[in-house]
Amino acid sequence: MRDKDSTGNNPTDASRRALLRGAGMGAAGLAFAGLGLGAGMGRASAAVASQTGTAMPAYVGPEANPYWNSIGPYVNFPQKLPLLRLTDRPVQLETPRHYFASAFTPNEAMFVRYHLPGEPNSVDLAKWRLKVEGQVESPLSLTFADLLNDYEPHDVAAVLQCSGNSRSYFTPRVGGGQWGNGAIGNAKWTGVRLRDVLEKAGVTKGAVQIQFQGLDFGKGPAGYGSHAFLKSWDMDDPALDEAIIAYAMNDAPMPMLNGFPTRMVFPGKFATYWVKHVSWIRLLDHEDTNFWMAKAYKIPDTPDGATTPEAVKNGDVNMVPIGVADMPVRSFMATPDGATKAVAGMPLTARGVAFSGTGPVTKVEFSTDGGQNWREATLGTDHGPYSFREWHADFTPDKPGQYMLAVRATDAKGHVQPKDGLWNPGGYLWNKIEQQQLTVGPAA
Ligand SMILES: Nc1nc2c(c(=O)[nH]1)N[C@H]1C(S)=C(S)[C@@H](COP(=O)(O)O)O[C@H]1N2
Numbered sequence: 001m002r003d004k005d006s007t008g009n010n011p012t013d014a015s016r017r018a019l020l021r022g023a024g025m026g027a028a029g030l031a032f033a034g035l036g037l038g039a040g041m042g043r044a045s046a047a048v049a050s051q052t053g054t055a056m057p058a059y060v061g062p063e064a065n066p067y068w069n070s071i072g073p074y075v076n077f078p079q080k081l082p083l084l085r086l087t088d089r090p091v092q093l094e095t096p097r098h099y100f101a102s103a104f105t106p107n108e109a110m111f112v113r114y115h116l117p118g119e120p121n122s123v124d125l126a127k128w129r130l131k132v133e134g135q136v137e138s139p140l141s142l143t144f145a146d147l148l149n150d151y152e153p154h155d156v157a158a159v160l161q162c163s164g165n166s167r168s169y170f171t172p173r174v175g176g177g178q179w180g181n182g183a184i185g186n187a188k189w190t191g192v193r194l195r196d197v198l199e200k201a202g203v204t205k206g207a208v209q210i211q212f213q214g215l216d217f218g219k220g221p222a223g224y225g226s227h228a229f230l231k232s233w234d235m236d237d238p239a240l241d242e243a244i245i246a247y248a249m250n251d252a253p254m255p256m257l258n259g260f261p262t263r264m265v266f267p268g269k270f271a272t273y274w275v276k277h278v279s280w281i282r283l284l285d286h287e288d289t290n291f292w293m294a295k296a297y298k299i300p301d302t303p304d305g306a307t308t309p310e311a312v313k314n315g316d317v318n319m320v321p322i323g324v325a326d327m328p329v330r331s332f333m334a335t336p337d338g339a340t341k342a343v344a345g346m347p348l349t350a351r352g353v354a355f356s357g358t359g360p361v362t363k364v365e366f367s368t369d370g371g372q373n374w375r376e377a378t379l380g381t382d383h384g385p386y387s388f389r390e391w392h393a394d395f396t397p398d399k400p401g402q403y404m405l406a407v408r409a410t411d412a413k414g415h416v417q418p419k420d421g422l423w424n425p426g427g428y429l430w431n432k433i434e435q436q437q438l439t440v441g442p443a444a
Pocket residue numbers: 110111112113114115116160161162163213214215216229257258259271272273274275276277
């Protein structure tokens with residue numbers, strides 16, 4: 001029952017879907033016969049809707065989503081450029097692929113994810129307060145101005161990634177929002193250190209966990225008392241040392257849908273803890289057993305968070321909160337995409353971003369033969385260990401035909417992206433090497 005939402009896709013036009021499928025599979029089948037690669041791989045990149053005003057057909061599986069993004073239509077929400085709609089109640093919007101060519105995601109393009117249908121549409125700063133309460137010597141009720149004036153500002157460039165990012169590639173498929181790769185973005189977050197605020201309040205010995213709550217409300221999964229989105233950490237978790245109560249995103253006020261007026265930032269950790277509109281910070285004298293901690297967002301207690309459907313069915317899997325994990329190393333290729341029309345002999349540049357929650361990215365490699373041979377890509381500016389880092393690789397496909405491009409990142413701790421995807425029941429921690437088919441035609 002974790003992170004479960006209906007995908008909210010439109011009813012499909014069956015004939016159009018059949019047509020698209022036929023075209024995609026036909027092309028992929030032909031292309032891959034020559035290279036000896038599986039048809040499954042071909043489908044993974046055979047069709048990309050990079051610019052369209054209408055919904056792609058709803059993808060029903062049972063195989064993995066064949067597209068880079070999820071398949072909802074483009075929609076316009078306040079303060080946002082067109083984003084891909086997963087669901088609109090609660091609001092879930094995905095960032096389109098082309099934004100992943102640059103290190104910083106514009107605020108207008110940052111993905112959106114809520115769990116409850118009642119997201120705030122406005123906040124009156126004259127009335128709004130950030131409360132710090134529970135096991136503290138002096139409870140605080142801070143105004144927005146207090147945060148600006150009484151605390152030293154800090155900033156960090158850090159990747160915001162939904163735990164379920166890329167869930168639609170899981171096989172067998174798992175429940176929950178069927179995100180493509182775009183439930184992720186990077187921003188410069190500015191705010192006050194959580195530690196500084198806690199110091200003012202004076203945490204008492206009785207504090208066991210620290211809980212964060214925002215302003216959104218509404219019915220969550222039935223029967224669990226899940227009407228408010230609440231996330232908690234143990235008091236001795238190192239994630240608290242890096243945490244920021246952010247009031248600015250990319251040097252601008254936080255967009256409403258991304259958490260105005262303040263949101264939590266936990267660099268290197270999955271976004272589920274980055275509570276939006278944070279208005280209550282509670283020092284608890286007990287372990288938080290609310291739905292969003294005890295039931296949702298749990299991963300198998302295995303070295304890489306992977307397990308099998310059989311092990312789950314047999315009840316053999318010990319599940320722990322995803323907060324124990326740092327985000328695994330990943331890289332994305334923004335371009336070329338499936339719409340690129342390449343010509344033999346013409347120089348091209350592949351670009352994208354890479355990051356890791358377990359240490360800065362130290363190397364990005366690029367392949368034009370599906371990962372048999374790799375060469376180092378050029379890294380862009382270093383914006384700090386938690387940020388996206390741009391990469392690019394120049395290449396010239398010399399002959400017409402099909403090329404399978406791939407990108408692979410390595411971080412300072414020596415973690416490297418795996419060739420194969422993993423599986424767990426929540427659809428979390430995906431970081432398999434991304435591939436992109438490129439069709440190259442003759443110049444004359
Ligand atoms: N108040 C509140 N904060 C929240 C959530 C939520 O539902 N309500 N969802 C979390 C999850 S699971 C994700 S992926 C991120 C999404 O942040 P975004 O909407 O700014 O992209 O917010 C996190 N913080």
